[in-house]
Amino acid sequence: MHKVFKGLTEAQVEESRKKYGSNVIKEAEPESFWKQFLEGFKDPMIRILCVIAAIMLVMFFMGQSEWYEPVGTVIAILLVNFVSAKTGVANDNAYRKLKESQKKDTAKVIRDGSLKVIEVDDLVVGDVVLLQSGDKILADGVLADGVLSVDNSALNGEAEECPKSAAEEGFHIPENITGDTFVDAHSLFRGATVLDGEGYMIVQQVGEATMMGKMAKDMEDKEPDSPLQVKLRKLAGQISVFGYVGAIVIALAYFVHFVILAGGFGAYFATGWLSILADVMNAVSIAITIIVCAVPEGLPLVIALVLMQNTGKLLKVNVLVRKSIGIETAGSLNILFSDKTGTITKGQLEVVEFFTGDGKVMDAASVPAIQGNLELSIGKNTSALFDDRHTVVGGNLTDQALLKFLGEEKFNSLREKDDCEVGEHQEFNSANKFSQAYLPAKGRTFYKGAPERLLAKAKTYLNDQGQEVPIDQAVLNAKIDELANRAMRVLAFGYSKAPMVRDEINDDVVLIGLVGIRDDVRPEAKEAIVEVQKAGIQVVMITGDRKETAVAIAKEAGLYRGEDDLVLTSAELSEMSDDEVKKCISKIRVISRALPTDKSRMVRLCQEMNLVVGMTGDGVNDSPALKRADVGFAMGSGTDVAKEAGKLVILDDNFNSIKNAIWYGRTLYINILKFCKMQLVINLAAVFVSAICPFLGIEDPLKVTHLLWINLCMDSLASLMFAGEPALKRYMRDKPRRRDESIISKPMIIQIIIMSVWLTIISIVWFKVPFFATCFDNSAQFYTGFFCMFVFSFMVNAFNVRSDGLNVFEHIRENKTFVRVWLIIMAVQIILVSLGGVVGDIFSCERFGFKGWLAVLGMALTMYPVDLIRKLLSPKPKRD
Incomplete structure (x- = not known):
């Protein structure tokens, strides 16, 4: 049973808003044409042209030149600034149109004892927010009641479940936020998503006082x-x-x-x-005449025109240009720091391999006995389901990955069959490390859980002929260890011909098969990384993952080849002085357990070494570094804060599009x-x-x-x-x-x-x-x-x-x-x-x-x- 909350009264809401502010995170003002037009006069070449125009004007009044000489120069200056301003405003409008197409988030709050739905901006400190599976967390707070499973990937970049439990009264979010704070047992942060469960959060920070707000404010620094x-x-x-x-x-x-x-x-x-x-x-x-001859008056115009034309070209290859100068900068990169989740990897857990009890990788659909039992073990043993938009909802990340592997058509087919009704079911919990479902019409109990739990009872498995044969534990354990080294989580499936016993696995379990699950590397990212490396650009994966997982992903993506390649953790990095880091920057391939401060520091150090730095990312945690980098590549599916920080938005979240931006940037510079x-x-x-x-x-x-x-x-x-x-x-x-x-x-x-x-x-x-x-x-x-x-x-x-x-x-x-x-x-x-x-x-x-x-x-x-x-x-x- 949940606690009973009355929530704030309208008077308390107003009082809280006056004291702590609203939940609005200020955005950058829209780029105006005149502001952009006047910015053009800061260009060094335009300033030289202005000096020439002034000299020509003096010469005209002295009778030493014709009126059309200064007029022609002034027209050239105005034309360049007009083209540059028009391009800048068009890029900003395109970005804002993308934002406006997305509806504002809403929150379910208890006020005056009743449940109300309000917009994100209306939340205040002290509000009681009802959080359910699929909800976005829209302010920083503490879980006061219930149990949740939370995805913090928008904050720390990692697609992993983070369990949350109710805190004791008086618990407050720590003042100093670290990488471990995101995964503590009680704190909830704006930008995270509820994967499973239900609970009530007490709002403790809103607007620019939230972690997301602080990151957004941190981006107000002048860009290099x-x-x-x-x-x-x-x-x-x-x-x-x-x-x-x-x-x-x-x-x-x-x-x-x-x-x-x-x-x-x-x-x-x-x-x-x-x-x-x-x-x-x-x-x-x-x-x-000599001065006029020496200055390439057409250069500012050619730059403005080339930038404008390439903006259109890049949009066709899924790169939205927020700031035109970012195109050329992309072509000048020396080093690129890439976020892992959603950029190099797909940003979601999925089944990468299915294999039988002898470690043989195969297609389960090729053996009817395996396929039929596997479908029941997944489809009837899950808390996830497909909604009316054909999207998997509910359950945890593992359940969702398995359901996608099963497919909507097969899942719905199982729901319609009379002989597939579940008689009894026990959900997964951290103590048992397995879930089970008994189907009376089939006379079988189906299991899904940790390999060590099922293998402790299973003596046989279904081979590639659909026959039950003895398990060779040594061969199977070697395969499981191999997948663990590749940063995969292994899950086992089995069935028993006996009824279900709560909290226990029957002794007659037959192993159906096992799957390797992880946030897998994008195939196109591998190819793009190779091309970017051939272009002489150092690619560094910077991630919140643990070191072993990060290295495994880096190896498959072609970033880490051993030998002289260097992998550092955030802790190791913090122990090194700036000079020590600079000496080994050229060897770094992976930075794991990274904090936002690590990303910003690496950008700063590389810029001090005269390197042109790129940063990719999609989460709030990436935003300060995206802003400080010479060019920030924000992912189209990422947070608004990240898009606001980047000069280029990769609409399809594809590393190949980053490669295209670099390619077009180089072309632009060569044409200049x-x-x-x-x-x-x-x-x-x-x-x-x-x-x-x-x-x-x-x-x-x-x-x-x-x-x-x-x-x-x-x-x-x-x-x-x-x-x-x-x-x-x-x-x-x-x-x-x-x-x-x-x-x-x-x-x-x-x-x-x-x-x-x-x-x-x-x-x-x-x-x-x-x-x-x-x-x-x-x-x-x-x-x-x-x-x-x-x-x-x-x-x-x-x-x-x-x-x-x-x-x-x-x-x-x-x-x-x-x-x-x-x-x-x-x-x-x-x-x-x-x-x-x-x-x-x-x-x-x-x-x-x-x-x-x-x-x-x-x-x-x-x-x-x-x-x-x-x-x-x-x-x-x-x-x-």
């Missing part, structure tokens, strides 16, 4: 900068130094050049202050690098040409409007070409990148310098070799031809950077956007120089004839063979 943000900040600094120092040096060089041309300082200053001021303005104008190589070649060449040509007597080879077109309009369009580059399998064989690694690697620098120097050389050749001037009718056409040659060279190089191999058309059919945009840019360039009129005046262009176009194409196409030679002479990247 993503590897891409670190790299962009570094690149922005390098470009700033290059641009500003280069501009000052070249401006001074020009000033000295003017002095030399005048015949010395005395002669120069004698020309008058108006002439000197004009020269100073000219030198400053050239310096500004392709764009960088293309744009920095043209930018560097523009700097060289603008700086060198005037000293060679070539005045204004590229007008500011030409540079604006190349750096803003054309580069922005070109960014679209690389947003759709396909994900290639070989990217998963590349080595991971360090957090502080520069975007511009040594091979990239060589490629950029070689191609920009070549473009500078053919630019000088264009002006200094008389042949090219003969292809045009006048000087205006000749300069227009150079403008076209410079742009066409840029477009030829776009194919060069697509591939490290010799085939620049590799996988071109998988990126049709590249071809379309390439043709559009070429067509616009031709139209631009052919229109004349106002457009011609703005861009200082004049149409020219067929002979000039041949000269333009001939010089531009030299970009291909030069890069081909570079590729042939360059060492090939190493891949496993």
Whole structure:
């Protein structure tokens, strides 16, 4: 009999709410468009563009530039922030739509002496909550009456039953929560689920005071900068130094050049202050041109576009992107800490093997005598059943796993048969370690329980012919030990032809067979783990399981191979200093009995070592580490707190989807690098040409409007070409990148310098070799031809950077956007120089004839063979 509870009165509820607060756990505010838009101005590249726009504006008011130059830069900035904000809001809306599709949980409480159903938010300290099989525990409290079996996997990550019994009056939840607190005899925590039994809980903590609430609050800390943000900040600094120092040096060089041309300082200053001021303005104008040339204005846009496009691609492979930057971060991982339950394993107990009394693994359905008796031993000896939604409910985790093994159709068939009525039944209890059911019509008692209990009485078993033969205990014990080493729980089934005797097993028991039960490894997780490891990413399983179970699972998942692989428990880890842990991090494969603090600590230590860290998880216990990691992979079936913490949500809980996120992340970064190589070649060449040509007597080879077109309009369009580059399998064989690694690697620098120097050389050749001037009718056409040659060279190089191999058309059919945009840019360039009129005046262009176009194409196409030679002479990247 249960105790009689009157519960709180309405007045007491209000008083409790005022004193202890409500049961609401605050969520992050929805991402607003304007907040995201303004966040964009924190990007280092955007800040450089803002400085350039300000300088251009000053130059405009000084009469040294046209109005459309600063306007064009401002438009580029606004466009980048708009795309980034739109993508961020869309991702946040998709996540909130997923949450809103789920109804709020309700609790059964006793108030004013009667049972009421209220929403989770309305619970207060002191409430008496009725808990029954299948209920979620919605606040922290103490079991005051009854007996329960609880699943704490959402809190500690482990799919295991935790028995709870009524506490004495005055018992309180411990202030310091440890891994053992979850499994103590009386404490109940928000996020757990009742597996079996019935009881009453007295609520002691609500809202942010609960264990779940504290974890949610712990996630409010500032997230670390993503590897891409670190790299962009570094690149922005390098470009700033290059641009500003280069501009000052070249401006001074020009000033000295003017002095030399005048015949010395005395002669120069004698020309008058108006002439000197004009020269100073000219030198400053050239310096500004250098800065404009040095900055890759299209880079922020290409990043925004690539992130936006890959968000859609990932959703198709069951990855919901909460924060776009998480895509690239996934591709940069050095180490991945993976939760076991529900990520590497299936997250639920199931029958993995059935074997007979001689240890032979087989399909029970292949032997009618075994199948018939096994069905009765399971179906008529359980507290679980199928509900109207075809879901197994009631009973404990073992009962549920066995019923799934039996199947709904067979279970219902047994219920409908008259000769399968149960005459007498005794449920499983921890003292007997078995359950039994007597079926009068069959004249048999069926047993289900611990192997040692049944084998103590059984002398025979059913073999693969359905015959009763003697048991070889040594062979059978060896098989049981083998399964125990594989972290399986073994359960035995038998029958007796005698009536049931309570608390006893009859002496004539025939062993039907045995099963191995555990939370098994996902088959697809094994394959995905191998691929992730081949990508050079260290995978560490971090679990609340005991060490032996964790090692067994790790072996089957391909994580632990012995030898130098290291397995640590939480206790062992806590005894080690940070420096000691860092020294052995590369060898760690498993951390068992892990606490949330262990996960957060490992993330911190790895980040201090400049490693890019990923964390997967689905429970409340995973949330702080999910938040602190560079990228958190939250499982779609996990808790809301976990999803709130992660940058990516794996909708199908599949490790293979994590692999896909890493793959797409690497593709995204490589596509950004392709764009960088293309744009920095043209930018560097523009700097060289603008700086060198005037000293060679070539005045204004590229007008500011030409540079604006190349750096803003054309580069922005070109960014679209690389947003759709396909994900290639070989990217998963590349080595991971360090957090502080520069975007511009040594091979990239060589490629950029070689191609920009070549473009500078053919630019000088264009002006200094008389042949090219003969292809045009006048000087205006000749300069227009150079403008076209410079742009066409840029477009030829776009194919060069697509591939490290010799085939620049590799996988071109998988990126049709590249071809379309390439043709559009070429067509616009031709139209631009052919229109004349106002457009011609703005861009200082004049149409020219067929002979000039041949000269333009001939010089531009030299970009291909030069890069081909570079590729042939360059060492090939190493891949496993």
